[in-house]
Amino acid sequence: MAVTKVNRSKTICPVCSLQDGLILQWKHPSPRFSENSIASVDYDAENAINEGSLCPRGNAVAELVEHPLRLDAPVVNGQQVDWDKALGQAATSLKKVAKKHGPEALGVLAGGGLTLEEALLLRKLGREILGTQNVAPYFPDDGAVFHYLSRLGWDDGFRLEDLQKRQVMLLVGDVFMEHPVISKRVLRAKYKDRQHRLLVIDSANTQTAAFAHEHLRPRPGTEALVLAGIAQMVSEAQSKGARDFSLKFDLEAVAQRTGVSQHKMGAVASALSSASDGAIIQSNLYGRQGLHGACALLGHALTRLVPGKLTFVHLPVLWNGRGVYQVLSAAGKGQRAISGPQIMEMVMEGQIRALLLFGLDPLSATPSKKLASALKKLDFLLVADVLPTNSTSLAHILLPAAIGPEKGGQVLYLNGDGQEIEPAVPPPGLARPEREIIAGLAQRISPNQELSGTTAEIEKILKGDKKTSWTEIFGEVEPLLVKRLSAEEREKTAYPLFLVPAAVPAHLGDGSVTRHFSWAQKVCGAPCVWASPSLMDELNVEQGAQVQVSSKVNQALFPLASDDSLPKGVISAPAHFPEVRRLFSWNLDSRHGELEIGPERVLLSQPKERS
Numbered sequence: 001m002a003v004t005k006v007n008r009s010k011t012i013c014p015v016c017s018l019q020d021g022l023i024l025q026w027k028h029p030s031p032r033f034s035e036n037s038i039a040s041v042d043y044d045a046e047n048a049i050n051e052g053s054l055c056p057r058g059n060a061v062a063e064l065v066e067h068p069l070r071l072d073a074p075v076v077n078g079q080q081v082d083w084d085k086a087l088g089q090a091a092t093s094l095k096k097v098a099k100k101h102g103p104e105a106l107g108v109l110a111g112g113g114l115t116l117e118e119a120l121l122l123r124k125l126g127r128e129i130l131g132t133q134n135v136a137p138y139f140p141d142d143g144a145v146f147h148y149l150s151r152l153g154w155d156d157g158f159r160l161e162d163l164q165k166r167q168v169m170l171l172v173g174d175v176f177m178e179h180p181v182i183s184k185r186v187l188r189a190k191y192k193d194r195q196h197r198l199l200v201i202d203s204a205n206t207q208t209a210a211f212a213h214e215h216l217r218p219r220p221g222t223e224a225l226v227l228a229g230i231a232q233m234v235s236e237a238q239s240k241g242a243r244d245f246s247l248k249f250d251l252e253a254v255a256q257r258t259g260v261s262q263h264k265m266g267a268v269a270s271a272l273s274s275a276s277d278g279a280i281i282q283s284n285l286y287g288r289q290g291l292h293g294a295c296a297l298l299g300h301a302l303t304r305l306v307p308g309k310l311t312f313v314h315l316p317v318l319w320n321g322r323g324v325y326q327v328l329s330a331a332g333k334g335q336r337a338i339s340g341p342q343i344m345e346m347v348m349e350g351q352i353r354a355l356l357l358f359g360l361d362p363l364s365a366t367p368s369k370k371l372a373s374a375l376k377k378l379d380f381l382l383v384a385d386v387l388p389t390n391s392t393s394l395a396h397i398l399l400p401a402a403i404g405p406e407k408g409g410q411v412l413y414l415n416g417d418g419q420e421i422e423p424a425v426p427p428p429g430l431a432r433p434e435r436e437i438i439a440g441l442a443q444r445i446s447p448n449q450e451l452s453g454t455t456a457e458i459e460k461i462l463k464g465d466k467k468t469s470w471t472e473i474f475g476e477v478e479p480l481l482v483k484r485l486s487a488e489e490r491e492k493t494a495y496p497l498f499l500v501p502a503a504v505p506a507h508l509g510d511g512s513v514t515r516h517f518s519w520a521q522k523v524c525g526a527p528c529v530w531a532s533p534s535l536m537d538e539l540n541v542e543q544g545a546q547v548q549v550s551s552k553v554n555q556a557l558f559p560l561a562s563d564d565s566l567p568k569g570v571i572s573a574p575a576h577f578p579e580v581r582r583l584f585s586w587n588l589d590s591r592h593g594e595l596e597i598g599p600e601r602v603l604l605s606q607p608k609e610r611s
Ligand code: SF4
Pocket: 013, 014, 015, 016, 017, 018, 019, 020, 053, 054, 055, 056, 057, 058, 059, 179, 180, 181, 182
């Protein structure tokens, strides 16, 4: 009689930064990639973070673990090879480029799927073994926020259990759609007492906004101005902190520019000031908020200006995004810090000749013709990932990596606590945790140099963020806000509408992972553009008709769909498609090197008939 053992392993969801607990049930022995290989995901009601709740993405984690397209063997120039050959070939190619162009022609970039140990090893591989300073995390959605918070000091130490009791919650962005499980805690806080207040700032009439007592709906791109107005009102009403908070705007001008009345900003200022405790929670998907780094800075400032105990919570898009950012972006003594977008610029300018990408698909995250062409021209491209992406197809060497539940290790939670996870299932085929890939590569490049990383080193890095005073950082942000306050009329003529990216249930971030799920085709499987019925009438186009969306950097044809929640002058499109992301400008903020991508000005027109 054949006996099949059913394994049950507690782990955490490897998809978004909430890191919700779950149980993977899987059968062994059984071939991978068969319908019997993973039984299901079960709910971990004992998990203190989510108490068992999962969103559609978390419910599909079993599918991610057993996906038939999972990369399961190393590939060199299109041929499957063993690990020894792949790592040996990678080492040879990297040495060759370094010899010809110098070590600074090598670049290393990573996404949010690495553990803290893996991020540390990757940093050492780049900076110590390869001898390049060009090592960085790449987070177009969250990098600007990470930048400010790492300088201000993260608002750590809160407990989710406490957040759900707080009197006031201010949500910046479509928090419930982008991080569905946090809604449980937020709504508990709302419904705990009739006096409790839920406030939302978002340009669209989202599902998050539907729950708000007060929805402030600024014009796209002006969210930071609204927060500045609220902070100024709070500051003027308080003696505490006023001397530190130097922004002095004409509030009527802010109201006119943002479309949010002084009365509404005052209501939020008053709710925040009178609460004994509360939280400001920010979630920003690619380009949804303008100046999203400044939004984080002002949200953080508000928590310090009010007399009550407020906490600022940022919800990054990716699993261990904050942890990877902190570990990988920190430069050691005598080393130069560099950002991911700055490295990507060097790639596009041809200064980087060999690139290592770990768990990152730049052609989905920030797609452009220039970037695609630059990646194709590299002397050497190595990609370690779990599923095929737009970028893996260009790799000279493709290495199959493991996802969170397959590798274990430490990750950083939203409140700054480390979480240690155990491997719950083995990786498929020959796939390996990134720490083994990085160590194997280092060993072949420099056999006498030992690559290791300790928890103590990680802790030192995590504690090592410099604290910069508010006044100094406000000094950097003020010109951006002043510029935003004076709208550019010239652009309005050529591009009269705003394109605001939107999240859809079941997809995450740039879609490079979620588009592989079986429901991906059913839940927004192809790009489209949403417009209000009145705009459709104005343009005389029907639901489903093809329309052309043109921005200053690109244009694309999409089918049109109706959405009566969109305000005048705004269209929307799902952010998990490269076709949509390609329409957004690449705005590298020279002060901190991160991308400030916001709602993009576009023109919507009927496509010209081909003759
Ligand atoms: S909210 Fe995030 S962590 Fe939680 S189940 Fe969904 S994707 Fe996973």
